[in-house]
Amino acid sequence: MSKSGSAPTINDVARIAGVSKKTVSRVINRSPLLKDATRQKVEKVIAEIGYIPNPQARALALRRNFLLGLLHDNPNAQTVLNFQEGVLDAIRDTEFALVVRPVDRHSPDMLEDIRSFLELQRLYGVLLLPPISENDELAQLCREMGCGYVRMGSAALDEAEHLVQSNDREMVESVIDYLVELGHRRIGLIEGPTGFRSAAERREGFLSAMKRHGLDVPDSATAQGTYRFNSGVEAANKLLKAEPRITALFASNDEMAAGAYHAARERGIEVPGQLSIVGFDNSPIAAHIWPPMTTVGWPIREMAKAAALKLVDPGSDGASPSCFPARLVTRDSVAPPPKEG
Amino acid sequence: MSKSGSAPTINDVARIAGVSKKTVSRVINRSPLLKDATRQKVEKVIAEIGYIPNPQARALALRRNFLLGLLHDNPNAQTVLNFQEGVLDAIRDTEFALVVRPVDRHSPDMLEDIRSFLELQRLYGVLLLPPISENDELAQLCREMGCGYVRMGSAALDEAEHLVQSNDREMVESVIDYLVELGHRRIGLIEGPTGFRSAAERREGFLSAMKRHGLDVPDSATAQGTYRFNSGVEAANKLLKAEPRITALFASNDEMAAGAYHAARERGIEVPGQLSIVGFDNSPIAAHIWPPMTTVGWPIREMAKAAALKLVDPGSDGASPSCFPARLVTRDSVAPPPKEG
DNA sequence: TTGTAAGCGTTATCAC
DNA sequence: GTGATAACGCTTACAA
Numbered sequence: 191m192s193k194s195g196s197a198p199t200i201n202d203v204a205r206i207a208g209v210s211k212k213t214v215s216r217v218i219n220r221s222p223l224l225k226d227a228t229r230q231k232v233e234k235v236i237a238e239i240g241y242i243p244n245p246q247a248r249a250l251a252l253r254r255n256f257l258l259g260l261l262h263d264n265p266n267a268q269t270v271l272n273f274q275e276g277v278l279d280a281i282r283d284t285e286f287a288l289v290v291r292p293v294d295r296h297s298p299d300m301l302e303d304i305r306s307f308l309e310l311q312r313l314y315g316v317l318l319l320p321p322i323s324e325n326d327e328l329a330q331l332c333r334e335m336g337c338g339y340v341r342m343g344s345a346a347l348d349e350a351e352h353l354v355q356s357n358d359r360e361m362v363e364s365v366i367d368y369l370v371e372l373g374h375r376r377i378g379l380i381e382g383p384t385g386f387r388s389a390a391e392r393r394e395g396f397l398s399a400m401k402r403h404g405l406d407v408p409d410s411a412t413a414q415g416t417y418r419f420n421s422g423v424e425a426a427n428k429l430l431k432a433e434p435r436i437t438a439l440f441a442s443n444d445e446m447a448a449g450a451y452h453a454a455r456e457r458g459i460e461v462p463g464q465l466s467i468v469g470f471d472n473s474p475i476a477a478h479i480w481p482p483m484t485t486v487g488w489p490i491r492e493m494a495k496a497a498a499l500k501l502v503d504p505g506s507d508g509a510s511p512s513c514f515p516a517r518l519v520t521r522d523s524v525a526p527p528p529k530e531g
Numbered sequence: 532m533s534k535s536g537s538a539p540t541i542n543d544v545a546r547i548a549g550v551s552k553k554t555v556s557r558v559i560n561r562s563p564l565l566k567d568a569t570r571q572k573v574e575k576v577i578a579e580i581g582y583i584p585n586p587q588a589r590a591l592a593l594r595r596n597f598l599l600g601l602l603h604d605n606p607n608a609q610t611v612l613n614f615q616e617g618v619l620d621a622i623r624d625t626e627f628a629l630v631v632r633p634v635d636r637h638s639p640d641m642l643e644d645i646r647s648f649l650e651l652q653r654l655y656g657v658l659l660l661p662p663i664s665e666n667d668e669l670a671q672l673c674r675e676m677g678c679g680y681v682r683m684g685s686a687a688l689d690e691a692e693h694l695v696q697s698n699d700r701e702m703v704e705s706v707i708d709y710l711v712e713l714g715h716r717r718i719g720l721i722e723g724p725t726g727f728r729s730a731a732e733r734r735e736g737f738l739s740a741m742k743r744h745g746l747d748v749p750d751s752a753t754a755q756g757t758y759r760f761n762s763g764v765e766a767a768n769k770l771l772k773a774e775p776r777i778t779a780l781f782a783s784n785d786e787m788a789a790g791a792y793h794a795a796r797e798r799g800i801e802v803p804g805q806l807s808i809v810g811f812d813n814s815p816i817a818a819h820i821w822p823p824m825t826t827v828g829w830p831i832r833e834m835a836k837a838a839a840l841k842l843v844d845p846g847s848d849g850a851s852p853s854c855f856p857a858r859l860v861t862r863d864s865v866a867p868p869p870k871e872g
Numbered sequence: 873t874t875g876t877a878a879g880c881g882t883t884a885t886c887a888c
Numbered sequence: 889g890t891g892a893t894a895a896c897g898c899t900t901a902c903a904a
Binding site: 209210211212213216223224225228247249250251252253 | 873874876880881
């Protein structure tokens with residue numbers, strides 16, 4: 191047995207199994223050049239004494255920590271938290287742990303901060319959430335530092351092994367199809383901020399669907415927001431004062447869509463009777479607002495799990511492309527347009 | 532200079548400064564038995580070559596990682612995320628990093644899971660969020676494992692060095708005072724689930740304030756929820772069907788309060804005209820719902836920072852008690868009661 | 873296929 | 889006060 195008190199080490203295993211510690215190390219690391227008999231003998235001892243390799247020691251020897259980092263500039267609390275859960279799904283019962291690192295994408299020091307963070311903590315790999323996942327310099331930095339990385343995004347930002355993707359554009363197209371089918375013709379767009387790939391993808395989806403249906407998109411039917419609630423209020427106010435009034439609007443995220451609810455209510459416009467609203471994200475507010483909001487939801491948690499697996503177990507499925515389909519969550523904020531007059 | 536390519540090590544510092552590595556180690560660890568001249572000489576070299584101690588090596592030698600763990604059973608996404616930001620405020624520019632670990636308080640294996648997690652990762656310390664912060668066995672486990680811990684709670688759960696506290700009870704009392712001052716007499720309570728200390732504290736605050744004002748609290752004016760939205764709907768439905776109807780209600784968190792909005796709207800009861808609603812948490816939904824909700828807010832981020840500092844720098848202020856005052860965030864969900872009749 | 877010796881970068885022990 | 893020397897628990901040469 192191991193020396194009582196402290197956890198068994200590789201030396202205990204080696205001594206009891208009657209092999210060298212290097213052989214034990216080979217077992218741990220699944221070296222292919224081991225005789226099966228030896229491997230089994232060692233594995234038996236490992237199981238018996240409950241040996242677990244010490245991650246700190248491995249980290250020192252390998253010059254690389256068993257830590258996954260989540261880098262994000264808080265797009266939305268629930269999104270970040272769901273993502274954390276998904277990563278945990280992937281690394282539960284492994285030696286990996288998840289470290290989080292909120293960053294400020296507007297800070298000129300962001301890249302340098304991340305560089306020294308990676309240098310210090312020697313992370314095994316990092317997971318990049320939008321919008322900073324769209325930053326190519328950041329990806330380049332990870333490569334330079336020998337740090338694995340996976341980007342989560344709404345477009346083909348990188349090679350398959352570094353990317354987990356959603357199909358925002360298609361989804362927005364089908365949202366518009368849905369509204370048109372219900373009879374809507376004057377549909378407005380509250381788009382997200384410049385510089386966000388997701389915002390661009392969603393706008394493209396909107397515009398191409400409208401074009402496909404032969405519908406006009408006057409300037410007065412689009413407005414830009416910041417992805418925040420207040421900007422949704424302002425943008426909706428712009429859209430709703432134009433005549434003839436739009437009968438439906440798509441907002442590039444739920445928070446702005448909630449702002450649009452607010453603006454509509456202040457103007458005495460009924461949702462969905464006089465105005466249909468569709469959001470994007472399926473965040474909690476969409477379910478809790480009144481009337482419950484129809485929106486587009488990503489399978490964030492599954493995406494996060496896939497992203498983490500690409501890092502910790504690239505063998506399994508990591509090299510293959512991962513595109514996760516979003517789905518329309520139908521609730522009560524959409525109805526046919528009001529009769530003209 | 533250090534060998535080019537890799538970062539300088541303690542050996543480089545020792546060689547250049549002409550001292551032993553142990554002396555450098557003493558400088559790093561602020562040993563008091565060093566001659567000032569020696570210290571300054573070494574510090575100069577450290578600054579010159581930009582030496583940073585390697586956390587992985589320290590972790591191995593000290594048998595303790597430079598990681599803070601956040602253990603939580605997601606009370607609320609925004610709360611958790613704010614807390615993370617607060618911890619980061621405390622450990623920014625230190626060698627510490629934050630690892631997160633969502634747990635399932637309903638799992639019978641929770642304690643064992645946490646035990647093996649702590650054993651494996653050798654965390655410097657953990658931060659416990661409600662409701663698991665109220666679990667005394669968990670605190671005991673941390674003590675046994677030699678892992679620092681700080682509990683965040685709404686009552687005096689532990690000694691000052693292990694606690695960051697909020698004053699939920701007093702705050703709820705002042706909420707009731709506020710409603711009574713406006714003229715409300717029939718005030719309802721949607722309380723949180725059994726087993727949550729925060730729920731108990733808030734209920735106590737409610738009841739003692741009502742008693743102080745000589746106001747009756749019939750059974751029909753209280754209902755229990757789970758802190759989730761749907762339970763708020765159900766609880767409010769129970770409260771709102773009792774006659775004479777309550778004119779105000781306090782919900783133990785915002786999510787249930789949002790559920791109460793929902794129930795009121797379904798029954799055609801106007802908020803705040805016919806029913807005033809006050810929540811607790813100041814979560815985003817309170818600001819985004821219509822009408823914007825009056826609620827009680829904690830300074831989560833500051834509390835998190837204080838908690839992390841208790842762990843990483845107990846010298847500064849860690850031993851002293853930390854009670855953070857919540858404050859009433861006044862918005863538009865409260866009005867005087869409707870005229871009788 | 874397996875073992876030996878020498879690190880990885882720090883701290884602890886115990887002399888001086 | 890300070891410095892050799894041996895841990896800490898593992899991995900990577902390189903040898904056998």
